[in-house]
Amino acid sequence: MAENEKTKSLESALYSAADALRSKMDANEYKNYELGIIFYKYLSDKLLYQVREDLGTGNETLEECQKLYEENYEDSELQDDLKSTFSYSIDRYHTFTYLIDEINGKAVDEDGKPKTFQITDLADAFNSIESTSKDFDGLFQDVQLYSPRLGNNAQKRTDTIAAVMKAIAPLDVAGNDSDSLGDAYEYLIGKFASESGKKAGEFYxxxxxxxxxxxxxxxxxxxxxxxxxxxxxxxxxxxxxxxxxxxxxxxxxxxxxxxxxxxxxxxxxxxxxxxxxxxxxxxxxxxxxxxxxxxxxxxxxxxxxxxxxxxxxxxxxxxxxxxxxxxxxxxxxxxxxxxxxxxxxxxxxxxxxxxxxxxxxxxxxxxxxxxxxxxxxxxxxxxxxxxxxxxxxxxxxxxxxxxxxxxxxxxxxxxxxxxxxxxxxxxxxxxxxxxxxxxxxxxxxxxxxxxxxxxxxxxxxxxxxxxxxxxxxxxxxxxxYVDTFVPEPPVDLKKVAKELTKTQKKIDKNEKELVGMLKELTSDDQDVMDGLHDIIQYFEGDIK
Missing domain, CATH: 3.40.50.150 (Vaccinia Virus protein VP39)
Structure with missing residues (x-):
């Protein structure tokens, strides 16, 4: 697929991922959720791809990278490399891929017990990233995970966020070059601005x-x-x-x-x-x-x-x-x-x-x-x-x-x-x-x-x-300083006079036809006949 087509495909998919939120709030609010979660996935996927580079063959999927990360999490050399490569860190149980496994019923904790997704898991992931560097301090504060706008109880809020994450999950946001993802992100910001109306002036x-x-x-x-x-x-x-x-x-x-x-x-x-x-x-x-x-x-x-x-x-x-x-x-x-x-x-x-x-x-x-x-x-x-x-x-x-x-x-x-x-x-x-x-x-x-x-x-x-x-x-x-006045084209008075004469002749002709039709009308009501007589006289006088 051509690079431009890849970018457009990514743009379209990212925009569609907001469908789970559109019925619940306006664009100025739901943009914070989607843009924040996309950014979280990007950070998570970049880290897992680095794990693949350090420990894998280079062909592993994100799910396989996640498994490598869990298995080698205590490896000091791996952690040193990740710390020197990134200005943030993510716990093995806080990656986007692990939370998707929770959503899909595939995740287990460190004791091998099944783990199901709760909205607190995503909140913990955000907090852990924000705490690793001053550059990330407060970065996810607008992703209001406990807002009643997402649902009127904890389970409904969890379901809404899970739907957004599942929609974004198949997208390769870290494997694309930065310009493609950056362009797609810009596209999203522009789309949300278009839907936000006057509030868009604050950010776009x-x-x-x-x-x-x-x-x-x-x-x-x-x-x-x-x-x-x-x-x-x-x-x-x-x-x-x-x-x-x-x-x-x-x-x-x-x-x-x-x-x-x-x-x-x-x-x-x-x-x-x-x-x-x-x-x-x-x-x-x-x-x-x-x-x-x-x-x-x-x-x-x-x-x-x-x-x-x-x-x-x-x-x-x-x-x-x-x-x-x-x-x-x-x-x-x-x-x-x-x-x-x-x-x-x-x-x-x-x-x-x-x-x-x-x-x-x-x-x-x-x-x-x-x-x-x-x-x-x-x-x-x-x-x-x-x-x-x-x-x-x-x-x-x-x-x-x-x-x-x-x-x-x-x-x-x-x-x-x-x-x-x-x-x-x-x-x-x-x-x-x-x-x-x-x-x-x-x-x-x-x-x-x-x-x-x-x-x-x-x-x-x-x-x-x-x-x-x-x-x-x-x-x-x-x-x-710049005169943009465009003068009206000159009026051809002779042409206008000819058109007026031509129009008047048509009017006279139509009036004569009308008088002829009126003369053919009859009525037993003398008042009606008197009225018709007055109308005929008016037109005949006008024609003369």
Missing amino acids: TPQRVSELLTKLTLVGKKDNYKDGMHVYDPAMGSGSLLLNFKKYLGPDAGKHIIYYGQEINVSTYNLAKMNMILHGVDSANCDLRNGDTLDEDWPPIADNLFDAVVMNPPYSLHWSANKGFLDDPRFNSYGVLAPKSKADYAFLLHGFYHLKNTGAMAIVLPHGVLFRGAAEGKIRKKLLEDGSIDAVIGLPANLFYSTSIPTVILVLKKDKKDRSVFFIDASKDFEKGKKQNILREEDIQKILDTYEKREDVKRYAHLATFDEIKENDFNLNIPR
Whole structure:
């Protein structure tokens, strides 16, 4: 089977595995169960495949690997190798394969007695993995095994989880290469986001928008990163934006990318950690943090400046805007703070502060950042005077699961040679979907090609000088710079007059026919006949 077909088959099977949960809760809840259990199976299967490599012939099934593991569990050499290979450990009676044997009535304990599956067994397995490394601490906390949503008693909850595990059990999630499994995991996150509605905004940026953001930071710079790069997402969600760099730089450079990300929601932060591991990202190349990006600056600026910063932060979020932030080096050179009711520029300035002089930043924000006044106007003016804003790209409405509003991408740089700003109005290029509009590959490529050439395109793009922007009082509203108005074609009045004459003749003809039919009507009721006479007179007068 071709690699692409294998990935699609895995995607489909993983998505179907959630059937046992769909009738019990919405997607924003059941995603935690399925994604968590898939991740658990991945960790378990990877460990058992290592046991096969150490003790087997290389052809053993997972069930045979499990038997080898149970038989040789006390072997110190085996345990030393597993500890040096993995940053986690799993007891022989806590593997996914052993629990499936329990579910299927095949398992026995160390005394040879039959063992049946209880939901506490899976809870113990999760706890044992979490306790082995700080990287796994709290990773399974959103898989709420004792929730009444799974069933109204212990047995029903056990049956529900057993059904999910049995659906996932036949899938080879560890034998596939990391990119295939990672792509399948991304597919699942996207599917769950589609079903979650507005709640999806907490953890997911649509893949096509994510692709565009990543590629915009690489335009003209890709060759600089053959040996890898440092990338940062201060509002990382599930980590998809960061992982795109690995995809678009290629496998060689991808091995040397250093990822930094911060996320305030602990559930989403855990999802990002799982996503990184399933994409084969080495823990040494990954520094993720659960924290508030605005209230506490991270990472330390002395240690980290980034080749690329990408971000899709929550729009117009309330933040503290405490006056103390006026002394914060992220904000102090602008003299004012983003308003308390709209943190958009606070996120932008945070990301820009952490950008290298040679790097590029791409951030998605609502259109209001282009023209709102007061403090935001002052920040925007300072950025423009410094030549920091490189491009303004208007996107179509209804691209995101969390909002239907049109959005804009701002591209920022620190090493620009002038203060011009390149405007692109891409708001009309998309495919209409059932729930959301979709950027097509040709739409993305058109934006990238136009951005790279930096030349005017009628009704699509314009390179505005600093003087133009200054004349517009530093208002960056796209219609001020890109005229997308398409004039109506000129009206041929002679043709219209001919059509009107032709239509009138048809009306006259129809009225004459109608009068003829009315004259043939008769009635014994004199009132009816008088009425008919009046109607006939009206039409005959009109015809004359």
